[in-house]
Amino acid sequence: MILRFRSKDGMFRVNAEPDTDFLNTLEELVNKINIKDPQSIHISDRPNDKGQPANSFIGKTIDSLGLKNGSMLFLTYNTSDLTDTPSSTSVQVTKPTSISIEPISIPKPLEVKQLPVDDYLDGKDGYIKRNKSSMCRHGDKGMCEYCSPLPPWDKNYKKEQGFKHISYHAHLNEINDQKNNKNNATSYMAPLEEPNYNVNLKCPSGHAPYPKGICSKCQPPVITLQQQQFRMVDHVEFADHSILNKFIDSWRQTGLQRFGILYGRYEAFEKVPLGIKAVVEAIYEPPQANELDGITLLDWENENQVDEIAASLGLYKVGITFTDLIDSGMGNGTVLCKRHKNSYFLSCLEVLMAARYQNKHPNISKHCNSGQYSSKFVTCVISGGLQGEIEPRSYQVSTSAEALVRADIISGSTQPSQLIINQSDGKRYVPDVFYLKINEYGLEVKTNAKPSFPVDFLLVTLLDSFPLVPTPFFQNGFAIENRDFLGELQDLNAVYKHLNNDKGDGSQLCDFHLLVCLAKLNILGEAEYNLILKFVKHRQYEDYLQLVESPGWMTLITILEHSH
Structure with a gap:
């Protein structure tokens, strides 16, 4: 295997065997670095952390330390003066006889348990097969640029099929294809990285933490928002129409809005390359106070109990749903259409709510160093369509929206279609925020997001439907809770x-x-x-x-x- 060592003199790679003494690896390393005193070497698995002295590793094998192929370690040490003789750079590390030996505290790599659907799709390349076309000039067993399989992130295919977003695993494979060489496993880099807009209050530069001090190392970068090109979930499927119908019945009987938690599971969605769908098997209605124009959630004392019952059946929370319905007054069952391209699809407060729920239910991923990336949690709003029909519409918010909420950078406004950029205050530091939009000439221009910007730049649209042949997991005949x-x-x-x-x-x-x-x-x-x-x-x-x-x-x- 190859171990990577980062130091102030650069990056160094050392070949090693899992069962060899780690100190032998250090002996090979010090011959590559200008070290004045090998006894001054300290090693850590985290940057800007001095870590443990080299002698703490005596008798430990690489495997017992939990190090894997491509593991990164960080070195601190004293370097040679310019007047030192060349011989001082090739000192062998010796094992002292009188030293207190303590085990090294480098943690083993993070154990990540993904959802079954992610493990399944990780094994698929998602390439889109194409038949031989009139442009091909080869035999039946040949292949050319006109009939070779397309990657699932191909822009032309996405445009032809009318997909607004590619799937999460297509996005993951695209980034992985750019970052990692399939023929060189030793230089693997985790393809995914969540955006982080928080100021670092533990800056290693030595100055007082923000707001008393700030530097380029601890302040977040300039934020540029744009429409997200991928979505974590492509489709929301209600296992049976009665699930949604019984939920809407509450509004039909009272005119009051209603809120519910979607319980179900995630499955592969074959209609999109490497797609994922959330299958909703039940809507649980937690304690709430309902009004004509809103909902107030109350304390949900048995939430853990409900989660445990669902988990024992292989189900879990996959999203939330709520009604926003106003009768048209025409007496024919139609409702007003409030949400459209000239108003909003999710209001600013609903975007903030969706982001908070997504942050609360992160997507577990082995392709990100933190062990999690974004969220598969969906938000389904039931409102009026353009023809006055009642219809569900499903959304998520982008990874940028999740990060903006985590850093407390955005707030709601009196305009449902606009989000406000907060001011820097106390421990909150707000960098410059821009968004990219297409102007009247069809050109993409960068616009300052302060003091406010449209919520659309944070929205991700999903598809939703009912199965043609329903096979629901549950019946829906018993009384619904909190009614x-x-x-x-x-x-x-x-x-x-x-x-x-x-x-x-x-x-x-x-x-x-x-x-x-x-x-x-x-x-x-x-x-x-x-x-x-x-x-x-x-x-x-x-x-x-x-x-x-x-x-x-x-x-x-x-x-x-x-x-x-």
């Missing part, structure tokens, strides 16, 4: 009526809202409840029979019958 104002109660009577309709196959148990209600009632023991989850997940009839014959289930049925 007491509609008279829709989750109590013993509701559970009794729901289970009383069971056909003897356990199908009535396959309802996400019922599962959460049973957990909150806390009547069933842990063993019986886990048996329910096992049955719902695998749909094995033997598990259902074992459940209904259990003492805990019989106790529940007895309580339900007495409460009815």
Whole structure:
């Protein structure tokens, strides 16, 4: 393998074997560097950190230190004076006999567990096959520039297909293709890097931290915003139309807006090269105060419990949804169209909300040194279409939007389509911010974003639909939580009526809202409840029979019958 060492004299690469003593590698290294005193060498896995003395490595193999091919280490040491003899640059590192040896504290590489869909797409190149065309001048087994496969990030293909964004994995492969030579694994660089607009309050230059001092090393660079060319998720699919329909029913009955959490999973989306879709299996409605023109979220005390139930079924939060509907007054079920290209698609406050949710639910990635990159969390707003129809529209915000919110650089404004650039204040440092737009002459020009700029520069548009042949994971017959104002109660009577309709196959148990209600009632023991989850997940009839014959289930049925 090759180890990389960065020092004030430059970058050095040293060949090594995993089972060799690390000190032997240092002996080879000091012959390459102008070191006055080898005993002054200190090594760290982080820049601007002195780290551990070289002697701390005695007896440690490269493998035991958790170092991998291409690992980067940072050196500090005393250099030779110009008057030193040449022999002083070739001193061998010796092992002292009287030294207190402590194990080195270099952490092992970050263990990253990606989502299954990312592991699956990592193994795909996504190249787009093309048939032989009239421009080809070769036989059936030949290939030329007119029929050779295209990379999934090809701009002409994207334009021909009408894609506004390429997929996340297409973007990842494009960056990887630019940064890393496939034939030289020793110089691998992580292709992804999240933008960071925060000022460094621990600047190594020695000055007082901001706001008392600042330099070019600790201040963030100038920010230039532009439309993001890729999207982390390409498509949002509701497993069944009834999931969304029951959610909208709340507005139909009251005229009040409603908010929900989307639970589901991510899968490969075949209609886009290396695409990903969020499949929504349930909408959970947390405690909230609803109004005609807004929503106030209340404390959600059982959030962890709901997450754990979903996780046991292989599901997790994939996004949020909310209504923004106003009846047209025409009496035909149509609604007003508020969101369009001449107004806004997401308001400034909704963009900030989406960014906060995305920051809270990062995308785990082994292709970024930090172990995470952006987010797959989606925001679905249900509003009026151009023809007065009720339609869902799904969005994300860009990696720049996530970074701007993390650094507290942007705020909402009284204009829904505009975001305000904050002023530098206290520990917040705001660099110059620009955005690129196309002017009336079709030319791309850089415009100062202060004091405000359009939210569109932070938006990423997704597709959404229902499957042609629905195969939902859940039924949707039980009362929905936190709808007491509609008279829709989750109590013993509701559970009794729901289970009383069971056909003897356990199908009535396959309802996400019922599962959460049973957990909150806390009547069933842990063993019986886990048996329910096992049955719902695998749909094995033997598990259902074992459940209904259990003492805990019989106790529940007895309580339900007495409460009815």
